[in-house]
Amino acid sequence: MTLESRVAGILLSLSVSACAQVTLPAGTPLPVAIPVHLPMLAGETLRSELLYPVYVDNKLVLPAHTIVLGLVLSLNPDHGRRVYARFSADFTPFRTPVVEFTSILLKNGSSLPLATSAATDGAPIFRLTPGPPKRGGIIRQQYQVVKASVRNQALFYTAPGRGDRLKQLLYNQLPYHPQRIDQGTAWTVTTTAPLELPADSAMLALVAVTPEAENNHLPDFFDRLTAPDKLAQEAPEERPKWLIQAYLDEPISSATSHVGEPVKATVAVPIFNADGSLAVPEGAVLTGTVTQAQPARRFSHTGKLRFTFTTLTLPGAAPKNVRTTMAAADAKTPQQLAMDSEGNVAPEPTNKVAPLIYAALAALPLHHDRDADAGEQFGKNALASNSLGLIGFIIGTASRQAAVSGAIGAYGAAVSMYRAYFARGKETAFARNTRIVLKTEATQVTRLKPAS
Template sequence: MVSRVLAMAFFFWIFSGSLLAQAAISPLPSASPQPPSEPHTIALTIPAGTSLQIALDKEVRVRKVGEPITGRVMQPVYVFDRLVIPVGAVATGRISRIDAIPARTRALSALNADFTPSHKVDVEFDELTLPDGHPIALHATIVPGSGQVIRLVTADQHKKNAVKDATTQKMDQARAQWNNAMKQVEAPGRMHRFMRYAVAQLPAHPQYIDAGTLYSAELSQPLDFGSEVVYSDRLSAIGTQPPPGSLVHAVLLTPLNSATTPKSFDVEAELSQPLFDQERLILPAGTRLRGAVLQVRRAKSLHRNGQLRISFREVVLPNGAVQPVDTRLQGVQSDSADNAQLDAEGGVKSTPSKTRYLSTGASVGLALIGSGGRNDVGDASPIAGGVTGFKLIGLIVGVAFRSHTYGILMSAYGGSRSIYNNFLGKGREIVFPKDTVMEIGFGNRTSLPMPGVNPGETK
């Protein structure tokens, strides 16, 4: 009897444990299954017209058409949210054209003791090698106006010791990225630069393309990198509000020139890199920014330089939805010779070069020697005056005739010309060619609601 009771108790214990185990692993009747995330296929194709920024990684002596050149990609290239061409990819090409020098230019250069004036040189890039060694054929054209030594100009910060906001911190990161990219370039040292400058002053000298010269190569044919499948949950945040202080990288689609661009002129740029909020994709590469020129001033006499201020007020998402934004220009690439300066409000102006004081001082010093009397400097007076006026012809006439009257006239002309060019003449214009890279910061802005059509749809 006791054994029968114990067997029934053991059976009941096993049965109840099985029920509890099934209850533990079975879903609750009230829980509804989550709908599967919808897949979307996105083509990883760089469209024709996209610009690659390529900087020469070493200086090139201009000898003949076909001279090989090599460069490095300085800005990453994205399609939607995927990196397809990283910084550092190697581009190879050649000098494609060396223009003849017009007779008038050659004659004027000869008068200034320069028998080898610089030719206009065109280059082309025809192959790209990715870091993994994979070569890609390039079909691209160099954008007119590129081919300069470029620097990244950032907004002034008036309070150097102030706590940095999010935008300033991101600009520090952008500068660091630019500096790291430029480390791939064999920048010449001070002695090398001095020797190049000294050689350039000789009557006959070779022509070089400097290391770091940056070219914008626009694709004439698309580059295909396959496709990727993304799910709608990864696309759900597209069009939502970026956090204040977000910074986007964009390329200018509208060429700007302070001499010819009118106020209120429409300006358009395109995001070259996607914007993420942690892991959420907010704005994919290819998103357009639309704005206008808020202020423009042409360069004027008395060496007053041009000024330009632009602002982007609309975002155009890849599906065509348009949303208002509040942005400010935080950084821009500019020709090093322009000495561009970006203020805290996003305005750009060209600042005078400090070397103008040195060059003017040297010219005025020679002018004082050239205008001195015979008892002061002897035969140096007409020679110095001739050099100040018209280098070669002035030197020849000064040596041949040794006229102090001639020395005084040439000295006055040479010194006056230097003062006019550096202080009284027209200043420099602000010029941003197509594909200029810009860093644009977002401030407080209107929320970007989710678009009404499929956010994964591309046009």
């Protein structure tokens, strides 16, 4: 074999190996969640799954449910939760885990080292979707809140996994109880260094592109824009629409944001036309502004936040006008946010009936009945003092004093009333890299060129 052929062979192998790599760039969001409960311990190993697929150059390289391994670096004290719990006689030293993810398991069983940012904001998440239009005044709305609370209580005792929920309910009644990282706790970390993925994993993932993109195969937006007269005659509800999945570039909150402040989001999933051609590439940028921002105030006035995206910029193209409404968004469970029928997000209404029930129960032991036996009085004491958890129940029933049980119940009712009527309301906030889904509509009759 001649020297020239050897050099050519080496160059060919290098070019093949170079083509056999897919680079996941630094700064890529990776939303992950744990599928099982884990103890709250520093050094605990985390075996999590990707919540959403990851695309590079409009190709699926990491499908959803890819295994991502990490560990708990340390435990930080959760001061806010500790203070909140003290008022309910819960002296558990609540902590927040600091986590980091270190490797990815591919379909072929191999492991790749991964460098990510540390995260502390873990919590189970749920997908916000528009609810039915609100009807009636504040009384009807409170009726709906109470109705939803009763329905949730029924599901608590009937839905699968009730054994574990009942055990946790018992733990929460204790003045000191173990803490864990709950099943479904999620973090969104970002890669801090490029990750080289082998081409075979990328090619295996490509099989899932068609079903994954099925919901994005909407009517050909670009072709319809070639007929401006037809588009101008169409009613707004008949104009072409997309559903765009994106990540917020920066956090926004009703406590810190201002009207007119710019908002940006990066498209996470490419959108294809009906013929399979690329319409909106992964990495396209949505820009808009905050249209309403009002911090939360005392007396349960919740924070108000509203934002909209008005332009879509494809790589290498000029910005184009779009009209957007929020179709869905991820939210952490502790936020307790809700989305109305128009896509506006706000904290869920506070249950203002519960404090009145606690107050009525607190007064039960004080109503003496000459014909009442010891068992009936015990029941009244138990109902009144249970508002302070197990420790209140024990003190109230063991004392056998109506005044003691009533005082404990009155304290619990006062705490509940303060939180429902007088405390500062909740803020509306979205963290950086929050996953959102936008329904977009064309407002400009110029052809948008698909990326080459």
